[in-house]
Amino acid sequence: MTARLSIEQATVTYRQAGRGLLTAVDAVDLEVGAGEVVGLVGESGCGKSTLARAVCGLEPLASGRILLEGEPVGRLGLRSRDPRLRRIQMVFQNPYASLNPRRRVGSQIEDGRRVAAGTALSVTELLESVGLDAAAAAKYPHEFSGGQRQRVAIARAMATGPDLLIGDEPIASLDASLQARVAALMRTVALEHGASLLFISHDLAVVRVIADRIAVMQSGRIVEQGPAEQVWSAPQHPYTRRLLAAIPIADGLGRLPTV
Amino acid sequence: MTGLDIRGLALTISGRRILDGVDVEVPSGQVTGLAGESGSGKTMTGLAVIGLQPAGAKVTGTVAYDDGETVVPDLLALRPGAMNRLRGRRIAMVFQDPTASLQPMLSIGTQLTDHMRHHLGLSRAAARARAIGLLERVRVPSPEAALKKYPHQFSGGQLQRIAIAIAIACDPKVLIADEPTTALDVTVQAGVLRLLRELTDDLGLAVLLVTHDLGVMSAVADTVAVMRNGVVVEHGSRYQVIREPRTAYARELVESLPHTPPPGVGEGDA
Amino acid sequence: MTALPVSRRRALRIPVAWRRPAAIGGAVVLVLWVLLALVDPLLGLQDPLKQSVGDALHAPSGAHPFGTDELGRDVLSRTLWGVRASLPLAVALVAGSLLIGSVLGAVAGYLGGVVDEVIMRIADLVFAFPTIILAMVVAAALGPSLTNAVLALLVVSWPNYARVMRALVLGARNQEYVIAGRLLGAGPFTSLRRDVLPNVSAPMLVLAMLDFGNQILLLAGLSFLGLGAVPPTPEWGSMVADGVTQFSSWWLATFPGLAIFSVVVAFNLIGDSLRDALDPRTAGAVQGSSI
Numbered sequence: 001m002t003a004r005l006s007i008e009q010a011t012v013t014y015r016q017a018g019r020g021l022l023t024a025v026d027a028v029d030l031e032v033g034a035g036e037v038v039g040l041v042g043e044s045g046c047g048k049s050t051l052a053r054a055v056c057g058l059e060p061l062a063s064g065r066i067l068l069e070g071e072p073v074g075r076l077g078l079r080s081r082d083p084r085l086r087r088i089q090m091v092f093q094n095p096y097a098s099l100n101p102r103r104r105v106g107s108q109i110e111d112g113r114r115v116a117a118g119t120a121l122s123v124t125e126l127l128e129s130v131g132l133d134a135a136a137a138a139k140y141p142h143e144f145s146g147g148q149r150q151r152v153a154i155a156r157a158m159a160t161g162p163d164l165l166i167g168d169e170p171i172a173s174l175d176a177s178l179q180a181r182v183a184a185l186m187r188t189v190a191l192e193h194g195a196s197l198l199f200i201s202h203d204l205a206v207v208r209v210i211a212d213r214i215a216v217m218q219s220g221r222i223v224e225q226g227p228a229e230q231v232w233s234a235p236q237h238p239y240t241r242r243l244l245a246a247i248p249i250a251d252g253l254g255r256l257p258t259v
Numbered sequence: 260m261t262g263l264d265i266r267g268l269a270l271t272i273s274g275r276r277i278l279d280g281v282d283v284e285v286p287s288g289q290v291t292g293l294a295g296e297s298g299s300g301k302t303m304t305g306l307a308v309i310g311l312q313p314a315g316a317k318v319t320g321t322v323a324y325d326d327g328e329t330v331v332p333d334l335l336a337l338r339p340g341a342m343n344r345l346r347g348r349r350i351a352m353v354f355q356d357p358t359a360s361l362q363p364m365l366s367i368g369t370q371l372t373d374h375m376r377h378h379l380g381l382s383r384a385a386a387r388a389r390a391i392g393l394l395e396r397v398r399v400p401s402p403e404a405a406l407k408k409y410p411h412q413f414s415g416g417q418l419q420r421i422a423i424a425i426a427i428a429c430d431p432k433v434l435i436a437d438e439p440t441t442a443l444d445v446t447v448q449a450g451v452l453r454l455l456r457e458l459t460d461d462l463g464l465a466v467l468l469v470t471h472d473l474g475v476m477s478a479v480a481d482t483v484a485v486m487r488n489g490v491v492v493e494h495g496s497r498y499q500v501i502r503e504p505r506t507a508y509a510r511e512l513v514e515s516l517p518h519t520p521p522p523g524v525g526e527g528d529a
Numbered sequence: 530m531t532a533l534p535v536s537r538r539r540a541l542r543i544p545v546a547w548r549r550p551a552a553i554g555g556a557v558v559l560v561l562w563v564l565l566a567l568v569d570p571l572l573g574l575q576d577p578l579k580q581s582v583g584d585a586l587h588a589p590s591g592a593h594p595f596g597t598d599e600l601g602r603d604v605l606s607r608t609l610w611g612v613r614a615s616l617p618l619a620v621a622l623v624a625g626s627l628l629i630g631s632v633l634g635a636v637a638g639y640l641g642g643v644v645d646e647v648i649m650r651i652a653d654l655v656f657a658f659p660t661i662i663l664a665m666v667v668a669a670a671l672g673p674s675l676t677n678a679v680l681a682l683l684v685v686s687w688p689n690y691a692r693v694m695r696a697l698v699l700g701a702r703n704q705e706y707v708i709a710g711r712l713l714g715a716g717p718f719t720s721l722r723r724d725v726l727p728n729v730s731a732p733m734l735v736l737a738m739l740d741f742g743n744q745i746l747l748l749a750g751l752s753f754l755g756l757g758a759v760p761p762t763p764e765w766g767s768m769v770a771d772g773v774t775q776f777s778s779w780w781l782a783t784f785p786g787l788a789i790f791s792v793v794v795a796f797n798l799i800g801d802s803l804r805d806a807l808d809p810r811t812a813g814a815v816q817g818s819s820i
Contacts, residue, residue: 043444044415056712078640080716090712098705102727102809111713140809146297153709160713175296176471177515202445205474209517246449248474250516252501256456256478257449 002070003031004196005055005088005164009064012050024050026220027064032164037187037197039211039228041204041243047220048200049093052168055198056090057081068164086115089157091186093169095149099141105152106137112159119161126155129189147178151185158189165190167199171206179203183210205247208232216240261325262286262465263308263433268320270300270307270489277303279489280320283467287326287432290459290466292480292497294473294512300489301469305435308334308467309350310342324349326432348378351426355438357418361410361425367394368406371425378429393424397454416447420454427458434458437469452479473516477501485509549805555798558791566612574606577763586778596780598771600761607763608784614764615745616792618679622744625683627737630690631726637691638698639721649695652688660685661750668756675764678757682747686740693736697729704728731804738800742793765789 012025025047032038042048053059055066057076066073073085089112092098099108106123113120124134130151141149150170157165167186171179183199187210190197201207207214208228215225216239224237235241245258263285270278278300285291295301306312308322324331326349331337337345346352354360362370371393372386381389387406394402397420410418419439426434436455440448456479459466468480476483477497484494485508493500493509504510565572581601589596595604637648655663667681701707702725710724749766751757758764765785772782 043446058708076711078717080719081711081714083714086712086714088712090709092705092709094705098709100706100710100724100728103723111710111715115714142810156709156713176473177296177512180515180517183517204445206517242446246446248449248452248472248478250473250477250501250513252477252498254478254481254497256453257445259446259450259453 002067004034004036004069005030005032005198006067006070007031007051007055007064008067010051010054010066011062011064012047012054012059013062023062023220025054028217028220028222030215030222030225032196032198034196035191035194037190037199037210037212039207039214040198040200040217041202041207041214042217043202043243046217048217049168051217052090052166052198052200055164055166056088057085083115086160087163088166089160089162089164090166090168091150091153091157091170093172095146095153095173096141098153099149099156101141103140104137105139105141105144109137109152109156109159112156115160120159121161123159126159127152129158129192130155130185147174147182150174150182154182154186154189158193158195161193162195165195165197167197167201169201170199171201171203180206180209183207186210204232204243205249216243260284260286261327261432262289263467264321264323264325265304265308266321266323268304268307268322269318270303270312271317272313272315277316277489278307281486281489281491283484283491283494285433285465285467287465288459288463289481290456290468290479292476292483293467293469293486294471294476294483295486296471296512299486301471301486302437304486305352305437305467305469309346309352309435310334310337310339324433344378347374347431348429349431350433350435351429351431353419353422353426353434353436353439356442357415357422358410360422361418363410366407366409367413367421371406371421371428374425375428389428390424393428394421396427397421397424398450399424414447416443416451419443419447419451423451423454423458427462427464430462431464433465433467435467435469438471439468440475441470441472448475455479473501473513485512549802551798552802555795555802558795559799562612562616562792562795565609566616569610569613572609574609575603577602577607577610578761579603586775588778589780595784596778598768598781599775599778602761604768604780604784607768608765608788611763611765611768611785611788614675614758614762615748615766615789618675618748618764619741619745619792622679622682622686622748623737623740625679626686626690626740626744627733629683630687630692631694631733633687634691634694635698635721635726638695639702639717639725645695648691652691655685655688658685661747664747664751665754665756668751673756673759675758675762678748678751681751681756682744686744686747689740690733690736694729694733697732698725701725701729727807730807734800734804734807738796741796742789745789745792 007028007030009027009029010025011023011027014022014024016022028051040048050059054061055073057073060075068088074082109123109126123137127134127136132148132151144152170186171182174182183206186199187197199207199211211228213225214228214231215222216237218239224231224240231240235244248257265281265283268278268281281304283291293301293304307318312318318335322334324334329349368390371390375381375386375389390406391402394405399405399417399420413421440451443451452475458464470476480497482495483497483500484491485500487508493504493506500509501513504513579602584597584601585599587593587597593603593605595608597603633648637645664681664685667684668678671677671680707720707724710720715723745766748757749770752764752767753770758767765788768785769782775781
């Protein structure tokens, strides 16, 4: 059985002026099964966002392959995206930049529905599935708060009836009190509609709650992956242990995180 | 009590009430956390205390300052010149994004020494020696070399340490830190939080820590004030506010966090 | 903001945006000029073409409120008739170069690569010559007439717009909402039309409004060189050009100059309001109130 998404030895390099090649993603292997939620965790500059962009065809691979249902993901060039690949959708980090400020929310969700021709849920159903009411469709993005915008972005991505939903730091710019809620919402919505979820974040504490499996990335490589509970309670790699030790836990005990 | 005493701080911008009577005590040698969601007024409180509120804002209330030597009954009543002398000298600030709060075209040495020479009247050599001491204190590696470098040559964590060095350069008594670790990676954040705690204890600083992250609060703050819609809805010890919140709103904030046992141990005791 | 029904909001949008003194002022000035252009023949002015050498270079007086030019023609009448040539030409010029420059600049910026190179090198080629000299060459090649002068100026002025447009598009095309649109399957032209252009239109509009004065004066330059408005047709630019050679007769350049000024200011005021009106973030807000 082929996994829904398989990344095999994927490598992405950037040419830097005067400093040679920078390997942002270094021979990464990762699989996301049908109906599975995989959390990809790492600190800034570790290559996790580059990997997400590569899965969407936004970055060319220097070597290796990325397969969706066994078929290779090609680079998104100037032509419109291969309809097969439109079943990979992304929710971006910055909810203030990921919606077109000049278009009503409803018509932006319509763009997504067009991809799922015929089988798409109605805009109202989509909005309700992310906890917004139908009246939201007539509004412009600036009329919403950051958390609400992120919900709209999730509705837009889900409108396509995706096979794979990617969240690229989708909670990083939200209030702490919203982060866990929006992350849980992404999990619920994705699974309800039969999509797999690749959830990318720097926040292990949130990822642990929603992911089935966790992969930890450092300097372009995946240093550890396994079931969420195992990575959290019995981390194998020293870097994972450092990451976990550094998380400040809100227990009211005044324990300083370990460096 | 020495430190800051904020009483009935209210702020109105073009008819909109942003702060609606904030009461917080910020005692010396303690970290006082100011928590809340975006729009709650926590950042504006920090700015208004040191007179950096946006133009056109009307501020009322009192902010009493007392460091044992200098006593100012109300900072808000000071003339701009007097406030300027106090700010940077006695009251310092650290902001969220060190890449934006440091001037990219000036070397670290210049940014550290200029302000000491201005406020403390030090000679060039004395200021330089002090700058090296400060960089050692905040644990920036090879301080002598660091003085000649420019902000873009440092990582975000190092820059925030440098920003803290600049803030404590003139022996301030009060430090206002607005989301000082929000832009940093979690492993880097841990180091900066330890530094912040250490400085508070060693220098007897009165720290007002503004952050939305209750985890950070729990790690370094002694007391926590929770803000909502421009008022402090609950203020108590760190343990009380986080473990036994009295108001529904504070409880809601705490409960919105991911329910996780401490890392590295199994499910169970928390 | 309360949610109004869709249709009602749309109907409200323009009027609210126009409820600004600046916009109303600008619109009033422009409407006045258009009306004047339409009713010129009915005003009973002196014939703008009638020469009377005996009355040459009279200062403003009761008989000639704006004075007379070196051929004894009434400056008031020529200024008021001049709007018939100047206004439509300026509009045509600005609209034309805005259209050509925006399309080429947007395509160059969005597609990049060879297309970008070719378009921008042609733009550089135009930039390499002094504007007025290149316009002269083109106008001379086409033959002297106002239409040809407009064509010549279109050739020299689109690269400005293309440059700015290209830079704006380069900045906007990597915005997350543009990428999100591409991931949903939008092709390059859909993406450009739906996600990129609406978000870069405001600075282009401002640029165009600021360009009115420039274009009227360039046209005047060509007319002055005998390549634009053919004398004795009254046209503001050529009147200013004539006037500046007569130092002692200030009224010659002043009145048509003020006319140009009023049009430029009017367009700028309207441009500012138009920019706000086109942006849903500011459309509902009346100036002075915060959003």
